[in-house]
Amino acid sequence: MKRVKEKKKKRRWLRYTMIILGVLLIGICGYLYSIYHSLTNAVDSMHQPIRETSEKRQETVTLEKKDPFSVLLLGVDQRKNDRGRSDTMIVMTVNPKTESIEMVSIPRDTRTEIVGRGTMDKINHAYAFGGVEMSIDTVEHFLDIPIDYFIQINMEGFQEIVDAVGGITIENDFDFTYEGVHFPKGTITLNGEKALKYSRMRYDDPKGDFGRQLRQRKIIEAVIREGASLKSLTNYGNIFSALGNNVKTNLTFDEMVDIQANYRQAANKIKQQQINGTGTKIDGIYYYQVPEEERQAISNLLKNQLEIAS
Known part of the structure; x- marks a missing residue:
């Protein structure tokens, strides 16, 4: 009798345990589906198709075959009623x-020449004149x-995006104040508003535009680091929503x-190159002039990385 009772008790505990595990499994599956659903919705919002293959490509890039590829990152200062x-x-x-990665x-x-307009102008004006496609055409021609x-x-x-990941922490190289916000040298924590101001300051930076680009890269790296952390899993909905609202790309989900599957090791070896040139004024307008030898050297470097004949 005692053994029968013990067996019944064990079966009952086993049943309870299986029920609990089942509920947990359903909850986990639901959570993962919710993440996947939010991610695919964000990717759909981000997706912006353009012309399929560059004219400078003889064959289409196949990511499944691990072909080298290029990406143009555009940080656009886009405001209301203004491209x-x-x-x-x-x-x-x-x-x-x-x-x-180079x-x-x-x-x-x-x-440089703004392709599609046939004029010489600042390269960042290509986006104002013709959006992403004119920017791509102009960069392709330049490099x-x-x-x-x-x-x-x-x-x-x-x-x-910065607020969605809970703010970021970065190392600031020098002390400065911009638009009423003080940024001391050393480790600083920024919310979204402060991060935007930190990325925009230009004229008080001893490195000029190069310094601003460096600060913007720091912010992007910090966002990626925070977004990949475990604490962000509880806030994935806001993160994906922020990405969907503020990022556009021709990359598909697949x-x-x-x-992610075939190229992630490349992220461990990133080499940053600077295009050397000199500032000059033409008809009272400031330009950055890149010597032909420098432009050609950078072009050859990138062609070698892409395994394209120079």
């Missing part, structure tokens, strides 16, 4: 064989390489998955 200009332009070439920042005042993908970040709404 804005691409104040940040960064070209990234990714090679999974060498497991490396990152080149193009100064916003760089003087003589194909641009396979683009990622556009609205810097005005970037503060929403392509993002392929990049």
Whole structure:
């Protein structure tokens, strides 16, 4: 009799345990589905298709085959009723064989031909004249390489992304005050509003536009770091919503998955290149002039990374 009771008790505890595990499993599956659903909705909001293959490509890039590829990052200062200009332009070439990324920042005042208008102007004006496609065409012409993908970040709404990840912590190189906010040298924590101001200051930076680009890269790296942390899992809805509202790209969800699977090791070896030139005024307007030898050297570097003949 005693053994029968013990067996019944064990079966009861086993049943309770299985019920609890089942409820937990259903909850976890629901949570994961909710994350997946929010992510795919965000990707749908972000997706902005453009022309399929660059004219500078003989064959289409296949991410499944681990082909090297390029990305144009555009940080657009876009405000209400104003398309804005691409104040940040960064070209990234990714090679999974060498497991490396070459990152080149193009100064916003760089003087070059604006493709589609046939005029010489500042490279960041291409976005104001013709949006993403004119920016891509102009950068392709300037560097003589194909641009396979683009990622556009609205810097005005970037503060929403920073707030969504709970703020960021960065190392500030020098003490300065901008638009009423003091940024001391050293480790600082920023909310969205302060991060936006920190990224915009330009004229008091001893490195000028290069210094601003460096600060913007720090913010983007900090956002990625915070977004990947475990604490962000509880706030994924706001994060995906902020991304969907402020980021545009021609990358599809499947392509993002392929990049994560086949190229993630390249992120461990990022080399940042600076385009050297000199500032000058033409008809009273400031431009950044890049010597042909420098432009060609950067072009050859990126072609080598993309495994394209120079």
